[in-house]
Amino acid sequence: MANRQHNTTPYALANKPSSSFSTISSAGSATSAATSRSGGSKLLFGEIDQSSDRSSDSFASVCSFVLSDSSTFLKTWLDDSCRENILSYLPRKDLSSLRLVGHDFSVRAAPALFSDLSITFKTATFTRPARLAALDRLGFYVKTMRFSMPHTHETFLPPLVDPDTGEELSFTYTPQVASCAGQPKYGDAGTTEILTRQYPALFHAATNVPAFVRAFSAFVNLRHLQVQCPGYQEASRYRRSIVDFALISLRIAVERNCLNALDTLTLAPIHPGALQFLSPLMAYGATPRSSRAWTRIRRLTIHTNSLHGTDIDGRPEHLKILQAYLRNFQQNLDAFDFRWLGGTGPLPTQQPCNAASSLQEHPSHRLDHRRERPTRAVKASKPLRFSRLKHMKLKNVATPATEIRAFAEIHKRTLEELDLEDTELTRGNWNEALSPLTRQTHHRTSHAEIPIMLSPTAFAGSVPSPMERIESYITPSGRPSLRLSKWLPGRRSHKSAAHSGKKGSCDNQLKRMLGGVLSWM
Known part of the structure; x- marks a missing residue:
């Protein structure tokens, strides 16, 4: 009777949320106490105490489940990516119960169960x-x-x-x-x-x-x-x-x-x-x-x-x-x-x-x-x-346009996304505030025969460009907000003026050839 109580006590604790620190501690103390009563060695969380006098038939079902003859189950369970995906979809209550099945399940389910404390x-x-x-x-x-x-x-x-x-x-x-x-x-x-x-x-x-x-x-x-x-x-x-x-x-x-x-x-x-x-x-x-x-x-x-x-x-x-x-x-x-x-x-x-x-x-x-x-x-x-x-998000801010413009001017080379949610301008307008991120750059044009590359990644390593996407949306409080983000991924390094001119010529040729379907800048 004492051994049956040892096996059911951790299961009752497993039904509680395992993310709380008090639950983890209680489970640890209960397991240690039950182990000392049964006389077995120190057990991990959910490990089955085989030192008890339970019949071999009761352990057979557990062992057959862990050491399954199904090759499909073993292939799925022993594969790290498949097992992690399965464990990520299990609720915490099920993960706690799964750790009580056996030592292997206890060890492999622990990272998913205790990753968030x-x-x-x-x-x-x-x-x-x-x-x-x-x-x-x-x-x-x-x-x-x-x-x-x-x-x-x-x-x-x-x-x-x-x-x-x-x-x-x-x-x-x-x-x-x-x-x-x-x-x-x-x-x-x-x-x-x-x-x-x-x-x-x-x-x-x-x-x-x-x-x-x-x-x-x-x-x-x-x-x-x-x-x-x-x-x-x-x-x-x-x-x-x-x-x-x-x-x-x-x-x-x-x-x-x-x-x-x-x-x-x-x-x-x-x-x-x-x-x-x-x-x-x-x-x-x-x-x-x-x-x-x-x-x-x-x-x-x-x-x-x-x-x-x-x-x-x-x-x-x-x-x-x-x-x-x-x-x-x-x-x-x-x-x-x-x-x-x-x-x-x-x-x-x-x-x-x-x-x-x-x-x-x-x-x-x-x-x-x-x-x-x-x-x-x-x-x-x-x-x-x-x-x-790279990413800046502001909420519930009231500031003049000159302050946002000064911040954008300092961080325009690295900033990729600026989210101004529920932001109010006390002085000035948004055109003035976002001018460092939205004004267009001018390039000198020169003609040269260069290969055409239909990939945005080809421009990685060139001069930084202004924000490519400006989205306006309404917050739950009913106030307008703006989100600015770059369309071209990655950061760019400086090039010579001649290379910039060639890139501008290439852009014009692409626009003329494709009829303006692709917009590079």
């Missing part, structure tokens, strides 16, 4: 031993990881109060990357004791940086990191939140591990102050080597709330923090998707003012409630320029 941060997310053991076994398969920590009433922190005098205390947080025995976690013994008594357990879990580093060491093949902080309200803008401390630990964990495959980052939705804690240059715990892990990012998505407050230089306060964060991705970024949540906001890449500006420090960054907010002077920054940007 969702983690909702709680008190024991990265500290429970069973969950860490599950990550060690399954973290190798994770390609996309969603880290979610919503804003709730439990995540906001009250002010620190001196237990003797009742006065409000100020506290500057310093992350402790390495845990040292006997050393206070928050600087000194007195501060550590006050924080331990007055702050909830979720705060201490969010500041447990070694636990974050230990957990992220299992995601050696992680490619896409998604950070979600829903539930933000502008009324709680200056309240201290546990979410910010968790983001600091998350950033340090990424920087301290060798996540060489990580090339996609999604911050959606994210509150305005989060970018200050995720910045590898401005946030606490940052080192000169912190930005190395983020330079690998090639696709970036940011959906953040818009703020209407302005600083002493006239720019929105959040825009300065946003631009300082985007400068970490100027070298290798290929695709950038940005959206303002709520009201419209300015162009995130617009040129800052020439005057020296001051970067205000968020009150929650210093963890005090003093009304005065000290500022840090920073040098006047250069305009944002992404040297490899």
Whole structure:
């Protein structure tokens, strides 16, 4: 009877969604517990315990299914491409059940089942031993990881109060990357004791940086990191939140591990102050080597709330923090998707003012409630320029035409697609805004006998051309939008003026010969 319970317990757990971290951990602990009761060796997820006293007839049906006599089934199952296609169409519930059939099915279905992992941060997310053991076994398969920590009433922190005098205390947080025995976690013994008594357990879990580093060491093949902080309200803008401390630990964990495959980052939705804690240059715990892990990012998505407050230089306060964060991705970024949540906001890449500006420090960054907010002077920054940007998508932006024109002028040699969804021009018109991408280039004409090549790829390596396709469409909100994209694929290098003239002559001959059916430019 005990053995039958061992075989049915993992199946019941398999019916739950396997993408949640709690389900994986529960399955791992249940399997280990059942294995110790049966006395067998340590089993993988879904492996059949053959050390039990079940009859050989009950195992015969399973073995005949795994070791099938059908050559068609074996040919399909043993072929990597066919097997991956079959597993990609199976729901997660069926994949969980399939892994319980046998060891071979368990191993081959694991990459498809655990490639996408969702983690909702709680008190024991990265500290429970069973969950860490599950990550060690399954973290190798994770390609996309969603880290979610919503804003709730439990995540906001009250002010620190001196237990003797009742006065409000100020506290500057310093992350402790390495845990040292006997050393206070928050600087000194007195501060550590006050924080331990007055702050909830979720705060201490969010500041447990070694636990974050230990957990992220299992995601050696992680490619896409998604950070979600829903539930933000502008009324709680200056309240201290546990979410910010968790983001600091998350950033340090990424920087301290060798996540060489990580090339996609999604911050959606994210509150305005989060970018200050995720910045590898401005946030606490940052080192000169912190930005190395983020330079690998090639696709970036940011959906953040818009703020209407302005600083002493006239720019929105959040825009300065946003631009300082985007400068970490100027070298290798290929695709950038940005959206303002709520009201419209300015162009995130617009040129800052020439005057020296001051970067205000968020009150929650210093963890005090003093009304005065000290500022840090920073040098006047250069305009944002992404040297490899190919795809740009903007949503819910209100900006003058001159700002879009300046951005298009800087990136016209690399930009292949510009999607302006729900974008409003405060001054100027679209002809002025898109002039660097839509104006035609002029070539000198000369006649020569050259071969005719009926392939667009023949022009790979010539002078960059303006955007070839302009599409207008209506967004769900009813506002007009534009999408511009290049018709000719690939990037082109410079040629001599004589070659450009020959290419123009060839184009004219093709148009005359084919009656204008083919349009090369």
